[in-house]
Amino acid sequence: MATEVKVPTLGESVTEASIGELLKNVGDAVAVDEPIVSLETDKVAVEAPSPVAGVIKEFKVAVGDTVEVGAVLAVVEEGAAPSASGSEAGRAKEEREEGEKEREESPAPAASSDASQTLSPAVRRAVLEHGVDPSTIKGTGKDGRLTKEDVIAAAKAKGDSPAPAPSAPAPAPAPAATGERREERVKMTRMRQTIAKRLKGAQDNAALLTTFNDVDMSAVMEARAKYKDIFAKKHDIRLGFMGFFAKAACLALKDVPAVNAYIEGDEIVYHDYVDISVAVSAPNGLVVPVIRDAQDKGFARIEKDIADFGKRAKEGTLTMEDMKGGTFTISNGGVFGSLMSTPIINPPQSAVLGLHRIEDRPVVVDGEIVIRPMMYIALSYDHRLIDGREAVTALKIIKEAIEDPTRMLIDL
Secondary structure: OEEEEEOOOOOOOOOEEEEEEEOOOOOOEEOOOOEEEEEEOOOOEEEEEOOOOEEEEEEOOOOOOEEEOOOEEEEEEEOOOHHHOOHHHHHHHHHHHHHHHHHHHOOHHHHHHHHHHOOOHHHHHHHHHHOOOHHHOOOOOHHHOOOHHHHHHHHHHHHHOOOOOOOOOOOOOOOOOOOOOOOOOOOOOHHHHHHHHHHHHHHHHOOEEEEEEEEEOHHHHHHHHHHHHHHHHHHOOOOOOHHHHHHHHHHHHHHOHHHHOEEEOOEEEOOOOOOEEEOEEEOOEEEOOEEOOHHHOOHHHHHHHHHHHHHHHHHOOOOHHHHOOOOEEEEEHHHHOOOOOOOOOOOOOOEEEEEOOEEEEEEEEOOEEEEEEEEEEEEEEEOOOOOHHHHHHHHHHHHHHHHOOHHHHHOO
């Protein structure tokens, strides 16, 4: 019996997606819930699984197509087996077997084009992360497909292998006789298109302004150094800086509620809770998963949420639910070495806190010049809703809480 594989529900307000990759070929056997198509939405990559076990009879879509929720992606012949599913599946299997034989007998480069077409999103991420050439790796998955474990094993073997003996340097390749310079055009992913539209929309619609301050990180660094081992042993998570800034932001947003609000039509929507969007760099672009009810969470829970978001962002397993909502954003450009920036708000939010790298600088304390670990912090805000006084006050509260973490414990 033929069963249709359809585009699953993608999340609130998301009605369409682009076909990122066909993970199987016509004639391939599939198990129940085995992914066969990778879909790219505005925010995340989603895999569409087969609802039944059988053989793929046909695909109704091609890579790059735009599809809506409920559209048919493929047809699976339920209960069929590749070896006995008729002439089409039989021919597909024979062609795959012949292809495998040819690849085994031919040099590695000849296999690269075929392998690159069947890499799953997880495998592609592993290849990028470990910097290995997938064409040089023999796949152990079904039909010779590469698995994530294959890539990790190859990367480990590459790292363990002895360095080649020194030899005379190879001559540099001669430049092309024509002096040809090449360029490549690559279609923007749906996520990248959405990021571009949202950020440009923020500039076009909001009255953006940024206020700056600097913060002495001495107290927080001393607290981390003193308690990091005990904290890690008790909570099984590393004590980082983001937990301090998230709790400091909660204090500021409580005292200056406009920074935690947004404009909707001709109304201002205020929140009695703080859902902090954390900007995370993922292989496909920037994502902003949300720490919900941050005002009620302790340092350990916040740090665990952030660590989990970072891990799943690299793996590409964040869901639409993870990124829905958010009333305020924290973006830490310091992890990439940024000294100062003017972050852009994440609509419909009205403010974003930018963190930057810590560096020793001379400052005046009690009339004396001393060296302190300092960080510039920035608050970009929508001036339509937030006045300068409110923005400066909110950033000053964050600064004071970081410089004296006790304030976060006694709610000052």
